[in-house]
Amino acid sequence: MKLLLAIFLLSTIASGHEYAVIANKHMTDLSPSQIKAIFLKKLIVINDFQAVPINLDARDPIRTKFEQRILEMSFDRLQAHWTKEHYLGHRPPISLKSQESVKAFIKKVDGSIGYIEMDNMDDSLKILYKWSD
Amino acid sequence: MHKLLGMFILFLSLHAQDYELGNGIQVGSLPLYLGGYFSLNYENKANEKKYSIDDLSMLGYGSYEKFSYMAEFEFHDLYSQNSVGDKTTIKRDTELHTERLYLDYEYNEHYTFRAGRYNSSIGFWNLLPINVLRPTTSDPKTQDLFPNFTTGADLTYASYDDNEFKIDLMLQNNEDIDPAYNNYNINKLYGFGGVYEKDNYSIKLNGGYFHTKNTLDNDLYYFLFSAKYDVDDYEISSEIGRQESKKRVTTPYAGYLQGLYRFTPKHVGIVRLESYDDKLQNKSDTFGVLGYTYRPAYPIAIKSEYQFHTLNKENQFLFSISVLF
Numbered sequence: 001m002k003l004l005l006a007i008f009l010l011s012t013i014a015s016g017h018e019y020a021v022i023a024n025k026h027m028t029d030l031s032p033s034q035i036k037a038i039f040l041k042k043l044i045v046i047n048d049f050q051a052v053p054i055n056l057d058a059r060d061p062i063r064t065k066f067e068q069r070i071l072e073m074s075f076d077r078l079q080a081h082w083t084k085e086h087y088l089g090h091r092p093p094i095s096l097k098s099q100e101s102v103k104a105f106i107k108k109v110d111g112s113i114g115y116i117e118m119d120n121m122d123d124s125l126k127i128l129y130k131w132s133d
Numbered sequence: 134m135h136k137l138l139g140m141f142i143l144f145l146s147l148h149a150q151d152y153e154l155g156n157g158i159q160v161g162s163l164p165l166y167l168g169g170y171f172s173l174n175y176e177n178k179a180n181e182k183k184y185s186i187d188d189l190s191m192l193g194y195g196s197y198e199k200f201s202y203m204a205e206f207e208f209h210d211l212y213s214q215n216s217v218g219d220k221t222t223i224k225r226d227t228e229l230h231t232e233r234l235y236l237d238y239e240y241n242e243h244y245t246f247r248a249g250r251y252n253s254s255i256g257f258w259n260l261l262p263i264n265v266l267r268p269t270t271s272d273p274k275t276q277d278l279f280p281n282f283t284t285g286a287d288l289t290y291a292s293y294d295d296n297e298f299k300i301d302l303m304l305q306n307n308e309d310i311d312p313a314y315n316n317y318n319i320n321k322l323y324g325f326g327g328v329y330e331k332d333n334y335s336i337k338l339n340g341g342y343f344h345t346k347n348t349l350d351n352d353l354y355y356f357l358f359s360a361k362y363d364v365d366d367y368e369i370s371s372e373i374g375r376q377e378s379k380k381r382v383t384t385p386y387a388g389y390l391q392g393l394y395r396f397t398p399k400h401v402g403i404v405r406l407e408s409y410d411d412k413l414q415n416k417s418d419t420f421g422v423l424g425y426t427y428r429p430a431y432p433i434a435i436k437s438e439y440q441f442h443t444l445n446k447e448n449q450f451l452f453s454i455s456v457l458f
Contacts, residue, residue, distance in 0.1 A: 037293035045239040050198055074365050076398035076431075083155040083431045083457060084266055086168055089194035089203040092156075 018118035019062060021070065021129040022103075026110045030128045036070055038113055040081065041090040049111030053093035054102050056115070062099075066115045069131050155432025155457050157192075164195035170457040172264040178449035185213035187453070188264065190232065199240070203251075205233040209314060230314035232282075247287040250310045254287065254301050254326055255279050255339040256359050256372055265434045265455035268401075269424045274387045274409040278374045279355040280317040280343055283324075284310045297330035303341065318347040324355075335361045349413060350378030368393040385410045401426040403438070419443045432457040 021035055028047045030038070037043035039053045056063040067073060073081065082092045096102050102114040107124060118130070152158055157168030169191040176183040190207035210226045235249025252259055258276055261267060285305030292298045305322040312318045324341025337359040345351055357374035373388035387409035394402045403424035410417035424438035437452045 031294055033295055033297070034293045037297070042291070042297070043242060043293055044196075044201075044245075045199060046242050048241060077365060080398075080431045084261055086155060086157050086166075087170075087192070087261065087263065087266060087457060089166075089192075089196075089201060091166065 016133040018130060018132045019065060019115060020118050020121055020127045020131075021066075021113065021115045022106060022121070022125045023113045023128055024106050024110060025124070025126050027113065027126055027128065030113075032070060032129055035113070035129060036072070039071055039093060041085060041093070046111060052109055052112040054105055054112055054114035055093045055095045056099070056102065057095055057097050062115065062117065065133070070115075070129070154430060157458070164197045166194055168192050168458055170263055170265055170455065172453055172455035174264075174270060175452040176449060177451075179446050180218050182216045183213060186211040188455075190263075192233075199238055201237045201239075203233050203235055203237075206230065207232045207314070228313070231311040232314065234310060243290055243292060245289045245291070247289070248285075250282055250284040251287060253280055253283045253303060253322075253324065254289075255324065255341075255355075256337065256357050256374075257361060257370060258372075263455070263457070264436075264453055265432065265457045268391065268393055268403050268426070269405065269422060269438050270436050270451040270453040271422065271438060271440065273372065273389045273391075273405065273407055274411075275357060275372045275374050275389065277316065277411070278357060278376045278384060278387055279324075279339075279341070280315055280319045280322060280345075282309065282311075282315045283319075283322050284308070285322065296332075297328070299326075299328040301326040301328075305343075317343065317345045317353075319343045319345050333362055333364050335359075335363070350380060350383055352379050353377070353383065366395055381412065383411070383413050385412070387411070398431070399428050401428070416444075418447065420447070 026047070034043060038046065038051045043051055045051060067078060071078065096105060099116040099120045102116055103120065103125065106112045106114055113128065121127070157166045159166050171189045172187040174185045174187040188207060188209060189211050190205060192203065192205040194203045195201065207230050208227065209230055210224065213224045215222050231250060233251055235247050235251045238246045240246060252262060254260065256275060258267060258272060259281055262281065264270060283303050283305050285303065285307060288302045290300045303322060303324040305319065308320050309315055309318065321344035322341060324339065326337065326339040328335065328337045339357045340355065342352070342354050345353060354377045355374065357372060359370070359372040361368065361370040369392050371388070371390045373386065375382070375386055376384040389405050389407040391403065391405040396402060403422070403426065405422040407422065408419040420440055420442040422438055422440050424436060427435045434455045440447070440449050442448050
């Protein structure tokens with residue numbers, strides 16, 4: 001029984017996906033609270049660069065995981081947030097369709113920040129925060 | 134007004150495919166976004182009824198590198214029909230007011246400098262004061278403790294290292310850009326504010342001095358303490374404040390405790406208990422507000438509320454439809 005339980009637990013851990021919030025090497029270390037502030041457009045400038053948060057497409061499941069884990073906000077509350085921010089003069093983050101596009105953008109633009117699966121990570125990028133399912 | 138509306142409709146038609154209600158539209162690829170809002174109100178109090186186009190506003194904003202700007206112009210009470218008993222009066226105020234007009238400069242991740250006319254960054258309600266974004270059609274009396282708009286400078290220090298912490302300094306030492314559209318006609322204001330947010334909690338403290346031209350006591354001091362707990366399903370908030378002049382206490386207290394419950398994202402119930410003592414108007418009251426808001430989409434609010442006052446003649450029903458576009 002114990003052996004079965006151990007196998008079950010190991011298989012659960014092994015099947016968990018890992019994700020990372022990333023930036024290029026010029027980006028300073030950021031706390032989860034700072035990452036959240038950047039994606040909610042409260043923090044506009046970071047490390048003397050304009051902060052450029054990048055989302056994946058609205059229907060991408062990685063985006064949903066990111067919003068629940070880092071922003072700690074439901075889809076409805078985020079929609080309400082961006083309606084309020086429109087009145088305050090702030091726009092939502094730009095969206096790109098693929099993780100490859102996010103990586104390419106971040107490599108070129110200082111101050112940009114996005115999230116991808118760990119499997120797609122490469123050495124030219126910097127990990128700011130890591131989480132798993 | 135017709136020109137403003139015509140321009141907006143033209144831009145809307147050019148960008149109809151990209152347009153999403155409540156998000157505004159971008160003008161070409163320029164750092165310029167256009168939007169606006171309106172509010173249609175109905176009030177029924179004792180033998181008095183009022184229908185009004187309370188707000189009709191256009192706003193434009195954008196950013197370029199570390200600079201951003203906001204311009205907002207509004208018709209207030211563009212049309213109102215007031216009936217007291219059998220007597221009905223109709224008013225049309227076609228003056229276009231400057232609600233907000235400011236430039237922001239983000240010096241670094243901590244400091245932001247603002248110059249121009251802006252919503253005084255005091256309390257919770259005054260940051261999102263428009264009908265479609267606030268919980269009820271009516272404002273709490275705490276809004277009367279301080280000038281709702283400031284024309285001058287604002288310096289903010291913010292830190293997001295572990296939790297959110299902000300200090301805010303407001304300064305006005307000049308005439309208001311639009312004194313007719315402010316609850317006090319002021320030419321001086323020195324104010325401070327501090328906000329701390331952790332998880333779902335938020336507390337805020339504001340205080341300051343302002344000089345008015347349109348009250349019995351010209352030199353006034355305000356204090357306001359605000360606290361909020363906000364989660365997906367519900368929100369509890371409270372504010373308590375006071376106003377004094379050099380000679381006396383003008384408002385010993387004004388405060389409220391409010392509970393807001395989101396049955397679903399579209400259906401929201403609100404209960405607010407308010408109390409105040411205003412010595413300048415020689416009026417004190419304690420009352421409850423029971424409200425319900427239906428949002429078919431977040432930028433559209435259909436609200437109704439009933440107020441139960443200890444001053445019975447103040448009991449009233451309010452209904453409004455407001456949209457942010």
